[in-house]
Amino acid sequence: MRIQADRDVCIGAGNCVLAAEDVFDQDDDAVVEVLQDHPGPDQESEVRNAVAQCPSGALSLVDD
Amino acid sequence: MSTTPTIPRHMQRDRFAPVPETQAARDEDDFPTIRTSLGTTARLITRYADVREVLGDAERFSNEGLPPLPTPDGEDRRAGNLLATDPPEHTRLRRLLTGEFTVKRIRRLEPRITEIVDEHLDAMEAAGPPADLVSAFALPVPSLVICELLGVPYADRDDFQTRSTRQIDLSLSLEERGRVAAESRAYMGELVDRARSAPGDDMLGMLIREHGDDLTRSELIGIASLLLIAGHETTANMLGLGTLALLRAPDQLAHVRDEPDAVAPAIEELLRFLSVVHSGIPRSVRHDTTVGGRPVAAGELLVLSLPAANRDPAATDHPDDLDVTRAVAPHVAFGHGVHHCLGAPLARAEMAVAFPALLRRFPGLALGIPFDEVEFRSATVVHGLRALPVTW
């Protein structure tokens, strides 16, 4: 599982950071930064939460 | 039932919940037509997926379709008001502001939030029971947090608080509230002028230092006013209603009080369950299109019932039950899409400090009157309580 984050779409709401702090961060302009783009199985549920809670649709998961 | 027929349907509540007709609309074939507080008609959208579809698509659904507000002073009230603009103008303004509301920036405010919360709990404790939790705690805490954000000097804070409480006091005449709103705007003008000549370390100061050239005076006043309007009553009513909801569920209250890890998920559940914002700004349909496969016509207004969406059984199991231990259910209490609440990280931080501090300070906290006598008020943009008498 890999995380894709579209930094042009992100509106900086920070929901992802609150949902999965070890996976997402925000830069100084609040735009999402992915800290680990291949989260481990133990992080899967929080990452799925983060994707579901992202209000802008900036985050997606791809299988690879 | 706490409703009267004159209140627009999407604002009518049966205590915490939307009224049964609004809940039932999720199962109807068509979107009901309702009357808005502006006297126009609108279609009511109630399903979780439909509300997300509309909020998530600013290209098909516009925030700019409402008649402009009357402006006695001839000033542009939309300047700086994110909620009244569509992309690309919205994107420009929002990008300037988001940096001030990152999770990290808000964490830096947490010690001040804790001090503000503790000061109010100290005052309640010193005065002794009973107390009105709304006026002693729920209203002043978010108002003072906004003072911190905007850098309101200590000497001005009492007046600032009196004004911000009067601005939302329903017992005042419309005329009187309008006058207070004008005073409040005038004060924001002074604050902006002061910050432009000597920007401080607060958010307004940073905004001016970092983006002073990109923002006009009217825009800065509009932003400051929006932060007050959007951030005060919302958080205040979450604190008041949230405490009441927890007092009705003592096991859940004890869980939030005693388990630090329980606080964050409990706040999401309270946001979902209470959905204090009845609906955001009504969206106007740009071209004939569909929502959830059903047609809506160009020019129609769509009112999105956030509480109905958040109680959609298609999105959440047993949606009408408060359950602070449930696996976090995604909700639209902060909206969705490009207008998703800018202040969400701040509101969450305020609640994460305030709820456990209140419950731990007064482990014997109890309602001071029978539940049936608690006065809800829903006739404003935000659902809430007139007062919350408590003892301990």
Ligand code: HEM
């Ligand atoms: C628990 C408390 C809060 C709730 C439930 C809440 C809810 C909402 C909702 C539903 C919207 C979207 C409205 C729409 O799309 O029409 C919104 C937008 C907004 N909120 Fe909040 N809010 C809260 C606290 C705050 C705070 C503390 C602030 C700032 C100090 C704030 C600032 C804003 C701003 C500026 C917007 C407009 C964003 C935009 O249009 O891009 N809110 N809020």
Ligand code: SF4
């Ligand atoms: S939740 Fe979505 S919009 Fe918010 S910061 Fe994360 S990626 Fe950006």
